[in-house]
Amino acid sequence: MNIKVLIEIVNKGQFIRPILNYVAHYLESDRPDKNKNIVNYINVLKLKWDVKYDEALEIIDEELQRLKKGGLYYLFLDQKVHILNRIKQKEGVKKVFDELKDNFDNIPVYVRGLVVETLRNIHELYYEPDESMEKIRYWSENYEQNPVDKGFILLSKAREKKNEERYEEAVSLNIEAFKILKTVPHPSGMVQALNNISWWLKNTKKEKALVFIFPLxxxxxxxxxxxxxxxxxSLDTMFQVQKNNNDPLVYETAFIFSRCLSQLNKVESEPIKNTFKDIINQLKCxxxxxxxxxxxxxxKLRDFIRKxxxxxxxxxxxxxxxxxxxxEFLFEETQYIQPSTLRNIIDALEFEITTSTPICIIKELKKKDIDKKFEINLEKFKNLPKERQISELFTSYLAHYYKEEIDLKKIIKEIEDDSLTEERCDYYTKELINSIFERNPKxxxxxxxxxxxxxxxxxxxNITFNEHPFYLGxxxxxxxxxxxxxxxxxxxFIENYIDLDTRQKKTVEKFIMNYGRYYDLKVKDIPKEFTPKVPKEIDPLVKKYTLKRKPSTISFYVFEGDEREKFVEIIGKF
Structure with a gap:
């Protein structure tokens, strides 16, 4: 495989992973011995994305010993400095940085765009401004024609401005980078740009930091x-910024973080728990x-009410x-208080909401907000055709993290029987129906x-709990x-989905999500032989449910190894 073609693909970042899965599959089935180095490079990228740094470094070091100093050699070296930076090996970072910088003129032109981004970012992180920085700036200007290179060079410039405490300029550069990377699209870079803005401003201009939490x-x-x-x-950033602003959505951000964390196994969750100890320690609050x-x-509750x-x-x-x-409540003669009683007390008072407000008060305010919206939305929902009701409910169900609390089969039956009433709906069901009528602001x-x-x-x-932007996305x-x-x-389709176990449902949900994510992916830059074709395993599913071929195929190649085999087994039931 031509290295230049490989770079055109990997330049699009982690989002292009399913294409890389297909490429690796193609290369391994074509000429595995000849293509081993390229497949290993693809594997290094995936290991890095999966935070399996030790395994990635092991492959890199083996390849660097075998390869001559050409394009692939410097691609591996580029990944090595990225990973060493992630694991905070400062001396190792500087050693590889020097090798890349000193040999820049010997690096093939088609590799330099990737390398110059790395050089610039590492210099901003580890070095004071000096003559070598001017040289790197000069190099970077030559590679700004490529939108990905240009986007990441802008991110590097933004970090430079941030280090100089020129925050307004840093924000502008991040936005410019975001807009450019969105045209690719390069989701990792897009999210990095938005995350940078909110994180850098959270302590100096917290209100402006909050504004960028929605797109993030x-x-x-x-x-x-x-x-x-x-x-x-990014959820950690959102949590910190929302907490600083007493934003009501901080509670949903914490909930989303906790649900995402709970879905990881012990090995997967370990690096997350080590990295995000602060938010994890606060989740229970x-x-x-x-x-x-x-x-x-x-x-705490009694003292708050008394006060x-x-x-x-x-x-x-x-x-x-x-x-x-x-x-009885105020003087500790009872251990519990009914929700209706607490709500009556809350309604008689007026007080400011902060993150120190007792959590049960926040809960009752959230339920009250849900009730208020549901009173309007239930009627709107029931006025939709039944097929539309079911379709909209299923969409809302898939987008949220309330699946364990929702009896989807029961609700659909009630829709079909015209027996869905407010009394039959718990707060999770109400929240899903309310969500149907939440619109995504431009x-x-x-x-x-x-x-x-x-x-x-x-x-x-005056508090209201808007739909969380994560769910809107x-x-x-x-x-x-x-x-x-x-x-x-x-x-x-829905009946088949309902009959699956929890793990199988999760797999189908992943396919559905990625179908939508890759819907508009442009594959014109990918050589024809590396453009995935609908595999025979999913062709019946695609035809039966009239799905589009390109997003179906790319979503299929999101799955790897055993997970792909399990998906094929699952869709046999559809």
Whole structure:
């Protein structure tokens, strides 16, 4: 395989992984001995993305010993410095950096675009400005024609401005990088640009940092599977920024983080737990369910209510509960308080919401917000044709993390029987139906730059819990699959899905999500022989459900090894 062609593919980043899976499959079945070095390079990329750094370094060192100093040699060296930087081996980073810099003129031209990004980023991280930086800048200018190279060079320039504490310029450069990388698309770079802005501004301009959380959450949900390191990194940023701003969505961000973490096995979760200890330690203070069980009467809750009643000098008879019930609660004569009782107390008061507000109060405010929206949305939902009701509900169901709490089969039967009522809906069902009518606002990045944000104060009277942008992104990709799914076979598809076990459902959901993600992927830059064709294993599924061939095929190649075999076995039931 021509190395230049390989670079054109890998230049698109982690998003192109299914194409690389197909390329590796093609090369291994064609001439495995001749193509071993290239397949190993692809494997190194995947190991790096999977945070398996030791395995990746082992392959790299073996290949560097065997290869001559040509294009592939420097590609491996480029990956080595990336990984050494990730594992904080400063001396190793500097050694490889020097080798790349000193041999830059000997590196094949078609490899230099990747290498110059690396040189610039490493220099910003480890070195003070010097003459070599001017040389690297000069090199980088020659490679700004390629949108990926240009995007990452802009990200490097943004970091340079950030290091100089010129934050406005850093933000502008990140936005410019985002816009360029979005044309590729290069999701890792896009999310990195948005994450940079929010993270860098979180302590200096927290309100502006919050503005960029919406697009960050949206593109995170749109492009990335739950187990991707980018998800945890960006959710951590979102959590910190939302917490700093007392933003109501901080609770849903914590919930999403906890659900993503819970889906990892012990080996997968270890690096996440080591990296994100701060947010993980706080999860128990921010994550709550939507059940209707009574609340524990904790000292924190009692103190909060006492303080607010005393502050406003509220007469007890103005609170819609009996005097004896209130006294029993306030003076620790009861261990629990009913949700309705707590809500009546909350309604009689007015207080500011902060992240130190007792979590059970946040829970009741969230449920109240759900009820208020559901009162309007249930009627709108029931006015839709039944097929549309089922399709929209299934879309919302797939996009959210409430699957374990939802009896999808029961709700669909109630839709079909016209027996779906407010009384039959728990809060998770209400939330999914409300979500159907949440719209994705258009993001104007230019206005994000210029708008002056004022700190927003939330109280129990004005608080509302909007749809989390992560879910909005997920819904967009699911909608693409649902749009193509043959409506004649919609019910059968959902019934087959419902009959699967949890692990099998997760696999099908992954296929659906990636179908939407790769819907508009342009493959014109990929040589014809490396453009995946619909494999025979999924051809019956594609035809039966009238799915589009390109996104179906690419989504199939997202799966690797045993997972792909299991997917083939699962779709045999459809």
């Amino acid at each position: 959450g949206f593109y995170l949900g749109y492009y990335f599977d739950d187990d991707n390191l980018k998800v945890f990194n 921010f994550v709550f369910n939507l059940d209707n069980n009574q609340h524990r009467s904790t000292p 607010e009643i005393g502050k406003e000098k509220i007469p007890i008879d103005s609170i819609n509960i009996s005097e004896s019930a209130l006294k 993001i104007d990045f230019n206005s994000l730059l210029t708008n002056v944000q004022k700190p927003k104060i939330y109280t129990n009277k 997920r819904k967009e990709v699911v909608k693409r699959f649902m749009k193509d799914l043959n409506k004649k076979n919609l019910k059968e």
